[in-house]
Amino acid sequence: MSATAQSLAALRSAGALLNARGLSALTSGSLRAFSSSSAAGSAQPTESAAPPKIVVFGGRGFVGSNVCQQAQNAGYSVLGLSRAGTPPLATGRWVDGVAWARGNALEPQSYLHHLEGADAVISCVGGFGSSEEQLRVNGAANVALIETARAVGVPRFVFVSAHIPNVPGIEALIGGYIRGKAAAEEALRTHYPGSGVALRPGVIYGDRAISTNVTLHLGLLFKPLELLLQKMGPEAAAKMAAVPLVGAAFVPPLPVETVARAAVRAAVDPRVAAGVIDVWDLEKAALHMEQAERAERAARK
Numbered sequence: 001m002s003a004t005a006q007s008l009a010a011l012r013s014a015g016a017l018l019n020a021r022g023l024s025a026l027t028s029g030s031l032r033a034f035s036s037s038s039a040a041g042s043a044q045p046t047e048s049a050a051p052p053k054i055v056v057f058g059g060r061g062f063v064g065s066n067v068c069q070q071a072q073n074a075g076y077s078v079l080g081l082s083r084a085g086t087p088p089l090a091t092g093r094w095v096d097g098v099a100w101a102r103g104n105a106l107e108p109q110s111y112l113h114h115l116e117g118a119d120a121v122i123s124c125v126g127g128f129g130s131s132e133e134q135l136r137v138n139g140a141a142n143v144a145l146i147e148t149a150r151a152v153g154v155p156r157f158v159f160v161s162a163h164i165p166n167v168p169g170i171e172a173l174i175g176g177y178i179r180g181k182a183a184a185e186e187a188l189r190t191h192y193p194g195s196g197v198a199l200r201p202g203v204i205y206g207d208r209a210i211s212t213n214v215t216l217h218l219g220l221l222f223k224p225l226e227l228l229l230q231k232m233g234p235e236a237a238a239k240m241a242a243v244p245l246v247g248a249a250f251v252p253p254l255p256v257e258t259v260a261r262a263a264v265r266a267a268v269d270p271r272v273a274a275g276v277i278d279v280w281d282l283e284k285a286a287l288h289m290e291q292a293e294r295a296e297r298a299a300r301k
């Protein structure tokens with residue numbers, strides 16, 4: 001079998017891993033902006049129709065700026081909102097292709113007008129701090145966004161939630177974070193029962209700009225662990241992850257690009273079913289994306 005045929009066979013078998021909830025749609029067309037494989041009814045851009053409008057809350061943040069970048073590269077109309085309203089520290093031509101505006105999730109009046117005509121909202125709002133702050137930023141802020149988007153008729157909503165590892169006593173450490181995420185997921189279920197998607201990644205790695213001249217390359221730390229867990233296989237790793245305390249070490253870290261692409265795909269493609277996409281399915285999507293990229297590179301040779 002040629003290298004290309006082997007790569008394509010690997011790609012097909014990885015695709016078969018993705019479950020019937022439409023998860024393969026998370027990765028389809030991710031390599032090209034205008035995929036010819038789009039399903040009927042999909043909100044993917046076509047050359048004649050106006051591209052879908054996606055509003056990204058937390059667009060200046062680590063995950064949010066990657067979501068904006070992926071969505072802009074895919075040809076969507078992207079509006080990145082944050083409390084400051086300024087572009088992120090990240091640089092690149094894509095930054096100029098995104099519209100940046102001010103919006104505080106807790107103050108619907110500050111962003112109501114920005115939701116007009118939006119096809120989807122992606123919320124990357126979250127964070128740590130005191131217990132009350134964790135509850136406010138992960139819970140109340142996202143609940144307000146979900147309720148407001150529903151009230152003005154935005155059809156789809158994607159929320160970047162989090163996988164909570166099986167560590168005894170974690171509730172005492174980050175109880176506000178956990179309860180906040182749960183409250184936001186509950187609001188999503190209530191207000192977007194048919195078109196709300198919550199992603200639950202574990203640790204997310206990538207290049208994280210912390211000032212204009214300092215970027216943390218988190219991949220150096222987490223990529224080796226991800227590769228090790230991929231070798232072990234998602235099913236075996238998932239079993240180990242259920243073991244209290246040590247299990248946390250078996251939750252795969254994910255590249256920020258994977259989470260961002262999955263969020264964008266869930267926002268525009270109705271084949272991605274409503275509900276929770278957990279870290280294990282995201283990991284399978286990451287494998288699928290890597291294999292697709294390898295197959296495409298091999299096919300180009």
Ligand SMILES: NC(=O)c1ccc[n+]([C@@H]2O[C@H](COP(=O)([O-])OP(=O)(O)OC[C@H]3O[C@@H](n4cnc5c(N)ncnc54)[C@H](OP(=O)(O)O)[C@@H]3O)[C@@H](O)[C@H]2O)c1
Pocket residue numbers: 057058059060061062063064081082083084103104105106124125126127137141160161162163201202203204205
């Ligand atoms: N990084 C990880 O390893 C990881 C893992 C699992 C899950 N997650 C989840 O992924 C999401 C994004 O994480 P991240 O690492 O990208 O965090 P981040 O860089 O700190 O970004 C969080 C964003 O939330 C925004 N925000 C906070 N309060 C807001 C409000 N009231 N209104 C509007 N925006 C508000 C901030 O915007 P401004 O301050 O610019 O206004 C910031 O851009 C979070 O929900 C996090 O829990 C992250």
